[in-house]
Amino acid sequence: MSDNVRIAPHNARHIPAEVKGRLRELREKAVQVYRRLLEVYGEPDWRPHYPPLEELIITTLAQNSTDHNALMAYRRLRERFPTWEAVMTAPTEEVIEAVRSAGLANQKGPRIQAILRKVWEEQGNFDLSFLDELSTEEAEAWLTSIKGVGQKTASIVLLFCFKRPTFPVDTHVSRVTKRLGLAPERATPRQIRALWESLVPPEWYYPLHLNLIRHGRQVCRARQPLCERCVLQDLCDYYGARRKLE
Numbered sequence: 001m002s003d004n005v006r007i008a009p010h011n012a013r014h015i016p017a018e019v020k021g022r023l024r025e026l027r028e029k030a031v032q033v034y035r036r037l038l039e040v041y042g043e044p045d046w047r048p049h050y051p052p053l054e055e056l057i058i059t060t061l062a063q064n065s066t067d068h069n070a071l072m073a074y075r076r077l078r079e080r081f082p083t084w085e086a087v088m089t090a091p092t093e094e095v096i097e098a099v100r101s102a103g104l105a106n107q108k109g110p111r112i113q114a115i116l117r118k119v120w121e122e123q124g125n126f127d128l129s130f131l132d133e134l135s136t137e138e139a140e141a142w143l144t145s146i147k148g149v150g151q152k153t154a155s156i157v158l159l160f161c162f163k164r165p166t167f168p169v170d171t172h173v174s175r176v177t178k179r180l181g182l183a184p185e186r187a188t189p190r191q192i193r194a195l196w197e198s199l200v201p202p203e204w205y206y207p208l209h210l211n212l213i214r215h216g217r218q219v220c221r222a223r224q225p226l227c228e229r230c231v232l233q234d235l236c237d238y239y240g241a242r243r244k245l246e
């Protein structure tokens with residue numbers, strides 16, 4: 001790695017002003033975080049990734065839900081309708097009913113139909129492999145132009161299915177990053193993404209993203225983080241501040 005932190009043009013305006021002068025210092029911490037999480041959790045392999053359209057739909061189902069409930073809803077959807085065309089043209093209430101186990105079904109049912117309509121109307125099939133011919137920015141713009149598909153969902157599809165250099169930021173990544181002091185408390189998911197994408201090399205995005213989620217679920221939990229068990233203690237601003245108060 002060179003001494004200077006390289007910021008890609010699409011990330012430049014998203015780096016929070018508060019940390020702009022400290023990027024080299026933050027990179028040292030980010031490298032330690034990556035290495036230690038890798039030691040604890042190893043190279044992650046949580047669940048098989050699906051073809052792009054399926055991954056997009058499962059990720060949509062997983063919004064504000066668990067992987068388990070999202071996969072249950074996805075399986076029910078596939079059992080209930082024989083083809084994607086049948087999902088797209090079904091009465092919306094039936095799609096909502098099929099995905100109920102994922103939660104927020106009244107939003108997710110119409111969202112899934114909107115995704116299918118957009119792919120069908122523009123491609124004449126249900127294949128997202130054309131995204132591989134676009135630049136990462138173009139592919140992200142295409143995905144996020146669908147109502148209900150946000151940056152996190154687009155990043156997951158692009159990273160998991162197309163190995164594109166994007167760093168998805170969910171609630172766990174966001175919380176752990178802020179507690180460590182790698183991002184300011186008020187940083188948005190887009191700002192946190194810009195930071196990680198600038199601080200570590202692209203080949204780390206996939207394992208680091210998944211290991212941060214794992215750490216957030218198992219140790220750095222939203223309520224009552226298990227700091228006594230955490231391998232990141234000496235790197236963590238939140239822990240340091242808590243110790244000072246004791």
Ligand code: SF4
Nearest residue numbers: 220225227230236239
């Ligand atoms: S020390 Fe505590 S707050 Fe900091 S990363 Fe670990 S679990 Fe989270």
